[in-house]
Amino acid sequence: MRMMDKASTIKIRVVNLYKSFGESQVLRGVDLEVHQGESMVVIGGSGSGKTVLIKCIIGLVQPDEGEIYVDGLEISNLNEKGMNEVRKKFGMLFQWGALFDSMTVWENVGFGLRHQTRLKEGDIRRIASEKLALVGLRNVEDLMPSELSGGMRKRVSLARAIAIEPEILLYDEPTTGIDPIMADAINDLIIEMREKLDVTSIAITHDMKSAYKIGDRIAMLYQGRIIEVGTPEEIKSSSNLIVQQFIEGKSEGPIRIVDPALLTLTSRSQRRGERDEQGKGNY
Amino acid sequence: MILFAQTLGWLFRPPLEGREILRQMQEVGVHSFPVVVITAGFTGMVLALQSFTGFKRFGAETMVGTVVALSMTRELGPVLTGLMVSGRVGSAMAAELGTMRVTEQIDALYTLATNPIKYLIVPRFLAATIMLPILVIFADIIGILGGYLVGVQILGTNPTLYFRRTWNFLELDDLYIGLLKALFFGMIIATIGCYQGFSAQGGAEGVGRATTRAVVISSLTILISNYFITAILF
Numbered sequence: 001m002r003m004m005d006k007a008s009t010i011k012i013r014v015v016n017l018y019k020s021f022g023e024s025q026v027l028r029g030v031d032l033e034v035h036q037g038e039s040m041v042v043i044g045g046s047g048s049g050k051t052v053l054i055k056c057i058i059g060l061v062q063p064d065e066g067e068i069y070v071d072g073l074e075i076s077n078l079n080e081k082g083m084n085e086v087r088k089k090f091g092m093l094f095q096w097g098a099l100f101d102s103m104t105v106w107e108n109v110g111f112g113l114r115h116q117t118r119l120k121e122g123d124i125r126r127i128a129s130e131k132l133a134l135v136g137l138r139n140v141e142d143l144m145p146s147e148l149s150g151g152m153r154k155r156v157s158l159a160r161a162i163a164i165e166p167e168i169l170l171y172d173e174p175t176t177g178i179d180p181i182m183a184d185a186i187n188d189l190i191i192e193m194r195e196k197l198d199v200t201s202i203a204i205t206h207d208m209k210s211a212y213k214i215g216d217r218i219a220m221l222y223q224g225r226i227i228e229v230g231t232p233e234e235i236k237s238s239s240n241l242i243v244q245q246f247i248e249g250k251s252e253g254p255i256r257i258v259d260p261a262l263l264t265l266t267s268r269s270q271r272r273g274e275r276d277e278q279g280k281g282n283y
Numbered sequence: 284m285i286l287f288a289q290t291l292g293w294l295f296r297p298p299l300e301g302r303e304i305l306r307q308m309q310e311v312g313v314h315s316f317p318v319v320v321i322t323a324g325f326t327g328m329v330l331a332l333q334s335f336t337g338f339k340r341f342g343a344e345t346m347v348g349t350v351v352a353l354s355m356t357r358e359l360g361p362v363l364t365g366l367m368v369s370g371r372v373g374s375a376m377a378a379e380l381g382t383m384r385v386t387e388q389i390d391a392l393y394t395l396a397t398n399p400i401k402y403l404i405v406p407r408f409l410a411a412t413i414m415l416p417i418l419v420i421f422a423d424i425i426g427i428l429g430g431y432l433v434g435v436q437i438l439g440t441n442p443t444l445y446f447r448r449t450w451n452f453l454e455l456d457d458l459y460i461g462l463l464k465a466l467f468f469g470m471i472i473a474t475i476g477c478y479q480g481f482s483a484q485g486g487a488e489g490v491g492r493a494t495t496r497a498v499v500i501s502s503l504t505i506l507i508s509n510y511f512i513t514a515i516l517f
Contacts, residue, residue: 060390084396092394098387102379112395115402164395 028224091161327429351430380480
């Protein structure tokens with residue numbers, strides 16, 4: 001775990017962010033600061049608004065209220081052109097990879113380079129191969145995404161995210177949907193990326209093992225607000241009952257299961273069974 | 284409608300995605316060709332058969348060629364081609380973009396600082412708008428040939444007379460009206476197909492719904508707007 005320099009500059013600052021979809025208020029005043037070079041992990045249950053939060057930060061979702069600063073620039077009201085300039089600082093790893101399935105692996109990785117630079121085709125392919133090697137993939141350049149396993153898709157998606165050498169990496173559930181060994185390999189890769197590329201990163205996850213491993217600091221999102229921020233040790237020893245319940249993955253506690261559909265459709269015991277199977281706190 | 288306006292906006296902002304446009308033109312034009320040929324050919328043939336029965340009653344069998352040519356160029360060529368292409372291509376556009384939407388590929392485009400309207404929709408819009416009139420030209424020719432085949436080979440009309448009746452009564456205006464319709468139909472198919480795909484949500488089921496809606500709405504829009512275009516140019 002790397003020590004945080006208290007005086008380091010703030011790379012991303014989120015101030016009092018609100019976002020609703022129809023009736024449901026997803027974000028209700030989120031405040032978050034991420035320092036230059038830091039690895040921030042946002043934890044929270046399914047439907048707690050983690051994905052909405054990072055989609056706001058990269059400009060995929062327009063917040064209703066509040067400000068987002070990237071390198072001191074307020075981005076939530078930028079026009080398309082301004083936002084594109086900001087997005088060039090970002091790379092994002094999507095939950096299921098979001099690879100373009102009409103293109104080969106190397107075309108996927110080189111997509112940003114082809115559209116943002118004037119590099120020649122040969123150079124793009126060479127760089128794509130380098131980035132693929134960096135995430136531990138070789139001789140996959142000409143495969144189609146449909147021929148890859150879940151773990152490989154995530155790696156290719158990561159290679160695509162780092163191809164344009166971003167300053168900030170966003171990880172949406174990096175370890176979801178892959179086996180535990182592959183998940184750990186992805187964790188190692190995320191740490192390696194931070195060390196090799198010196199990027200600032202925000203990862204959202206509900207996999208606590210991953211959160212402890214990759215996070216310099218962890219923030220917990222609950223009911224649309226950040227209720228606690230701290231180093232993994234601080235989070236582990238938090239006195240907040242909600243945080244404790246979540247990180248230990250217990251179904252009993254202050255967090256109530258609020259999804260009415262779940263309450264009516266499945267019996268309580270069935271739900272508990274499913275949760276045990278997933279092995280994580282999912283509320 | 285907003286999407287249509289945005290698409291037009293991006294249309295005039297270079298650079299255009301040349302590779303994508305060619306790929307889509309191949310998809311819309313070349314791959315739809317067999318379907319359009321079969322549709323137009325058999326329609327021309329059945330038109331000849333049916334009108335022959337009617338005209339025979341007052342001894343005007345040779346007018347069959349005129350009827351086939353006029354119906355094909357003014358009406359059936361563009362409408363049938365539009366309907367077939369909306370079933371083949373409009374649905375494919377909705378399904379492809381819808382899948383890209385629900386698997387976050389469209390979000391991924393944004394994060395790679397690429398505008399999906401420019402990258403995905405403009406090429407499809409251009410391809411459909413350009414290729415539909417070209418397909419209609421082929422449909423017209425094949426339809427008229429189909430009519431000729433039945434009229435001359437099967438029903439035994441004098442070939443020279445049939446050809447003359449086809450050619451002499453056909454005006455350039457008939458062709459233009461048909462091609463103008465085709466141009467509109469191309470825009471309708473691409474805009475509705477892309478819009479439905481783009482706004483798909485809710486996984487595989489949502490993509491299915493978007494695909495169905497793309498075909499139904501664009502087919503109906505084609506049939507309804509066909510009447511109004513005809514009425515305006517009457």
